[in-house]
Amino acid sequence: MTLTDERKPSEEEAANPELERGAERREAWRGFLHAVPAYAYLIVFFVLPLVIVFVFSFASRGRTGRPLLEDWNVDGWARLTDPLVRTIVGRSLLVAVMNTVFCLVIGYAFAYWIATRRKQSTRTLLLILVLIPFWSNFLVRTYAWRMLLDSDGYITQLGEFTGLWGRTLFTLPAVFLGLLYGYLPFMVLPLYAAIERIDWSLVEAGRDLYASGVKAFLRITLPLSRPGIIAGSILVFVPSLGAYVTPDILGGAKTTLLGNFIVTQFGAARNWPFGSALSGAILIVMLLATILYFRTGGRTV
Amino acid sequence: MTSRHAASGRTRTDRWLSLNGWFVFAFLYLPILVVIVFSFSGAANVGTWGGFSLRWYRRLAGNEQLLASLENSLWVALYSTIVATVFGTAAALALDRYRRWASRGTFDAILYLPVIIPDVTMAVMLLLWFTQIGLPLGRASIILAHIAFNISFVAIVVRARLAHMDSSMEEAAADLYATRWQTFRRVTLPLIMPGVLGGALLALTLSLDDVVITSFVQGPGSTTLPVHVFGLIRRSVTPEINAVSTLMVTASMILVFSSLAIQRRGEN
Amino acid sequence: MTASTAAVGIHGVTKRFGEDVVAVDDIDLEIQDGEFFSLLGPSGCGKTTTLRMIAGLEYPTAGSIRIFGEEMGLRPPNKRPINTVFQSYALFPHMNVEDNIGFGLRMQKVEKAEVSSRVGEAIDLVRLTGLNSRRPGELSGGQQQRVALARALVNRPKVLLLDEPLGALDLKLRQTMQLELKDIQSNVGITFVYVTHDQEEALTMSDRIGVMNHGQLVQVGRSEDIYEFPSNMFVAGFVGEMSFLPGEVVETGSVRLAGGEVVRARTDSSPGTSITLILRPEKLHLYGEVSEVPPGRNVLNGSVSRRTFYGNSLSYEVELGASGSFDVQVENVPSQTRWDVGDKVVIDFHHEAASALAE
Numbered sequence: 001m002t003l004t005d006e007r008k009p010s011e012e013e014a015a016n017p018e019l020e021r022g023a024e025r026r027e028a029w030r031g032f033l034h035a036v037p038a039y040a041y042l043i044v045f046f047v048l049p050l051v052i053v054f055v056f057s058f059a060s061r062g063r064t065g066r067p068l069l070e071d072w073n074v075d076g077w078a079r080l081t082d083p084l085v086r087t088i089v090g091r092s093l094l095v096a097v098m099n100t101v102f103c104l105v106i107g108y109a110f111a112y113w114i115a116t117r118r119k120q121s122t123r124t125l126l127l128i129l130v131l132i133p134f135w136s137n138f139l140v141r142t143y144a145w146r147m148l149l150d151s152d153g154y155i156t157q158l159g160e161f162t163g164l165w166g167r168t169l170f171t172l173p174a175v176f177l178g179l180l181y182g183y184l185p186f187m188v189l190p191l192y193a194a195i196e197r198i199d200w201s202l203v204e205a206g207r208d209l210y211a212s213g214v215k216a217f218l219r220i221t222l223p224l225s226r227p228g229i230i231a232g233s234i235l236v237f238v239p240s241l242g243a244y245v246t247p248d249i250l251g252g253a254k255t256t257l258l259g260n261f262i263v264t265q266f267g268a269a270r271n272w273p274f275g276s277a278l279s280g281a282i283l284i285v286m287l288l289a290t291i292l293y294f295r296t297g298g299r300t301v
Numbered sequence: 302m303t304s305r306h307a308a309s310g311r312t313r314t315d316r317w318l319s320l321n322g323w324f325v326f327a328f329l330y331l332p333i334l335v336v337i338v339f340s341f342s343g344a345a346n347v348g349t350w351g352g353f354s355l356r357w358y359r360r361l362a363g364n365e366q367l368l369a370s371l372e373n374s375l376w377v378a379l380y381s382t383i384v385a386t387v388f389g390t391a392a393a394l395a396l397d398r399y400r401r402w403a404s405r406g407t408f409d410a411i412l413y414l415p416v417i418i419p420d421v422t423m424a425v426m427l428l429l430w431f432t433q434i435g436l437p438l439g440r441a442s443i444i445l446a447h448i449a450f451n452i453s454f455v456a457i458v459v460r461a462r463l464a465h466m467d468s469s470m471e472e473a474a475a476d477l478y479a480t481r482w483q484t485f486r487r488v489t490l491p492l493i494m495p496g497v498l499g500g501a502l503l504a505l506t507l508s509l510d511d512v513v514i515t516s517f518v519q520g521p522g523s524t525t526l527p528v529h530v531f532g533l534i535r536r537s538v539t540p541e542i543n544a545v546s547t548l549m550v551t552a553s554m555i556l557v558f559s560s561l562a563i564q565r566r567g568e569n
Numbered sequence: 570m571t572a573s574t575a576a577v578g579i580h581g582v583t584k585r586f587g588e589d590v591v592a593v594d595d596i597d598l599e600i601q602d603g604e605f606f607s608l609l610g611p612s613g614c615g616k617t618t619t620l621r622m623i624a625g626l627e628y629p630t631a632g633s634i635r636i637f638g639e640e641m642g643l644r645p646p647n648k649r650p651i652n653t654v655f656q657s658y659a660l661f662p663h664m665n666v667e668d669n670i671g672f673g674l675r676m677q678k679v680e681k682a683e684v685s686s687r688v689g690e691a692i693d694l695v696r697l698t699g700l701n702s703r704r705p706g707e708l709s710g711g712q713q714q715r716v717a718l719a720r721a722l723v724n725r726p727k728v729l730l731l732d733e734p735l736g737a738l739d740l741k742l743r744q745t746m747q748l749e750l751k752d753i754q755s756n757v758g759i760t761f762v763y764v765t766h767d768q769e770e771a772l773t774m775s776d777r778i779g780v781m782n783h784g785q786l787v788q789v790g791r792s793e794d795i796y797e798f799p800s801n802m803f804v805a806g807f808v809g810e811m812s813f814l815p816g817e818v819v820e821t822g823s824v825r826l827a828g829g830e831v832v833r834a835r836t837d838s839s840p841g842t843s844i845t846l847i848l849r850p851e852k853l854h855l856y857g858e859v860s861e862v863p864p865g866r867n868v869l870n871g872s873v874s875r876r877t878f879y880g881n882s883l884s885y886e887v888e889l890g891a892s893g894s895f896d897v898q899v900e901n902v903p904s905q906t907r908w909d910v911g912d913k914v915v916i917d918f919h920h921e922a923a924s925a926l927a928e
């Protein structure tokens with residue numbers, strides 16, 4: 001029986017804390033090296049461009065519309081309070097919020113429906129049916145609505161037949177419809193991932209305790225699917241705030257949204273500093289959403 | 302799992318959910334179907350059926366501009382996908398398999414941003430940056446821009462795969478005398494391959510889809526297919542666009558199904 | 570016994586995770602060549618961590634680990650002459666049985682012909698003949714376990730580490746595999762370091778056992794010694810069934826219980842020391858009358874307070890009044906009297922069957 005050997009290892013033979021820490025440092029260094037290509041790339045082609053947007057938003061407007069990095073000013077940001085700009089920003093926020101809410105309500109019911117199908121194969125099939133439009137070209141999907149909503153489109157014809165609506169193309173409702181159509185899958189997928197993962201015995205236990213199905217849903221299912229709700233809402237809200245293709249194709253001059261307004265600054269209006277300030281505003285919203293996302297610990301995408 | 306049944310009981314709620322479900326599917330599919338059907342209509346007027354015809358497809362085949370933009374698109378998609386897949390996979394490994402390096406949290410956050418950033422904002426950022434550093438706008442700048450948003454998507458998909466793969470696989474390989482490279486080559490890579498290919502297909506799709514960013518950072522002659530089509534749509538609705546659209550949807554479907562087939566194979 | 574002959578030498582090894590988790594706390598241990606050595610202890614006591622440090626999957630915070638006298642230091646797992654059977658088996662799902670087993674040899678650049686002959690032998694050794702081209706997903710738990718074993722053994726490691734290799738199997742299969750593992754070990758003669766939290770498994774299979782608790786090695790010894798002579802309260806309670814009665818040493822070989830009864834027992838503390846008397850339930854006997862007890866035995870009076878039926882045996886909880894209570898296990902054979910709750914009984918035990926453990 002040898003609990004302790006009489007020959008203890010000499011000092012230099014024994015591993016010491018320094019060695020272990022050295023091994024850990026080397027492991028950490030390896031991890032960093034794996035990240036380096038993407039890290040460096042994103043710093044050069046994402047972070048620095050992001051910073052430069054803010055720099056340019058304080059630049060002055062040159063004669064050609066190109067910004068001059070001198071005569072620093074806050075004109076671009078000040079213009080955000082213009083009545084015209086305020087209307088556009090307000091309208092965009094409204095559209096983004098409404099779109100998020102619509103996507104959430106319809107998407108939740110939809111994702112819940114898929115996630116509660118009994119057979120695994122049914123769930124998989126339904127999910128694939130969601131994936132197809134998700135992967136299909138966004139432009140094409142938007143274009144389809146242009147066809148349907150135009151004067152001789154089927155939706156317009158249906159409206160005229162029932163006497164309920166006329167041509168909706170180039171109006172705000174058309175933009176709403178297009179955005180809902182475009183972003184619904186972005187809401188459904190994270191929601192599905194979260195609801196699918198729910199341990200249904202908890203819901204059953206909840207039904208036991210709260211008796212009513214509605215209460216069990218509100219107190220158990222809904223909180224448990226929170227990561228999906230947050231992820232889906234951010235994935236819909238932020239991009240719809242800067243939507244460009246949909247309002248451009250389905251909206252009209254009276255429905256200008258932030259995305260189109262920004263593009264105009266870099267095109268016809270030739271006001272890059274102002275365009276930069278507008279983009280900067282969206283970026284700030286995006287960063288806040290990200291902080292919210294990481295704070296709430298959601299990670300389902 | 303058994304209690305999933307309770308949640309899907311034949312209740313009134315469930316009937317409403319089903320109704321909503323099928324309604325959503327109709328909402329998602331009918332518009333695309335209309336486009337596809339009318340791409341085969343012989344009539345010059347978009348909304349009327351003029352008998353089955355392939356004339357719009359034939360017209361496409363002779364459209365030089367369109368073919369040139371398609372070629373651009375394919376090159377851009379190919380290069381950006383390859384680079385994004387390599388970088389994104391390495392990034393996923395760094396985040397999932399090595400937990401304790403210094404700025405890991407920062408990197409994680411930066412990697413996540415390109416996923417939610419609106420296209421317009423990213424477009425503005427890159428345009429300003431490219432003009433500032435004096436990079437000529439053209440195919441190269443489009444590729445650089447596409448890599449920037451694709452890395453994140455690849456990393457997310459691969460990371461999801463890695464999360465399902467126990468790291469004891471790699472430990473077992475090391476225990477069985479494999480060097481780090483051999484472990485990666487023989488064990489890690491084959492096991493995450495479905496994720497890598499899935500990520501690559503997603504990158505390919507996103508690259509072939511992008512309109513806004515490309516239209517900002519493109520130069521003369523480097524227009525891609527979606528940007529070209531976008532220009533056409535803004536001008537007017539023509540049966541020819543239906544035909545391109547149908548082809549684009551078909552391409553997307555092929556990509557989805559390949560991706561699903563790969564994932565499925567990976568599970569067995 | 571010198572350091573160079575030990576198959577595994579663990580000297581002053583400590584492992585910390587972060588600042589406050591001490592998973593392994595200053596362990597000293599030598600495992601001899603050809604030995605079947607088990608690390609036994611409750612969940613979270615540091616068994617796996619110890620094993621992982623031997624394998625090189627984790628590096629000690631302090632101390633040294635030697636394999637046949639060679640300092641391992643920060644040597645990576647692929648450079649150690651050791652193989653591991655993982656608890657989850659960690660079979661490569663994308664390779665068939667043959668490729669899984671041959672993996673280690675291929676990584677060591679062993680010639681193709683030799684790889685296939687050694688893989689064949691290993692497959693026969695673990696009795697998987699005919700399943701060569703199955704994928705792990707197409708095998709039962711027991712078969713997967715054998716593949717994991719063959720995959721490690723085929724490399725002819727100097728030491729084989731096994732982390733609860735039978736943990737995922739059902740009881741019957743577990744018992745069969747225990748015997749098989751033991752046979753394989755004596756055939757190949759490789760040192761086995763076996764981690765388990767199942768004391769019965771450790772007792773049946775091992776030459777020696779190291780019992781761990783809270784990161785510390787609390788007793789090391791031959792299986793029988795661990796069972797018969799636990800050196801502390803933890804081992805006494807963890808290995809096998811045990812009853813505890815508080816008391817104090819009267820003189821060498823004699824103990825007074827809390828209720829005043831004086832019994833003979835093994836002691837090694839000086840008179841007056843507070844001790845706990847430990848008794849194995851199967852070493853006690855019950856009688857109806859004092860006259861039935863064979864002469865020269867310890868005798869205590871008590872009453873049955875609970876009866877539990879186990880099939881092959883019955884267990885009685887016996888109340889001694891102020892002295893406490895303990896369990897008596899009685900074989901279920903026709904000659905045995907059955908007692909009911911409330912019956913007055915006489916308990917008898919040999920003085921060698923009771924040990925006094927100082928607190």
Ligand SMILES: Nc1ncnc2c1ncn2[C@@H]1O[C@H](COP(=O)(O)OP(=O)(O)OP(=O)(O)O)[C@@H](O)[C@H]1O
Pocket residue numbers: 586590591592610611612613614615616617618619766
């Ligand atoms: N990587 C790690 N980081 C932090 N703590 C760890 C890590 N690995 C193990 N621990 C902690 O160290 C202690 C010992 O863990 P170990 O896995 O060695 O226990 P064990 O004896 O094998 O238990 P079990 O029988 O449950 O497998 C535990 O408290 C565990 O939580």
Ligand SMILES: [Mg+2]
Pocket residue numbers: 616617618
């Ligand atoms: Mg363990």
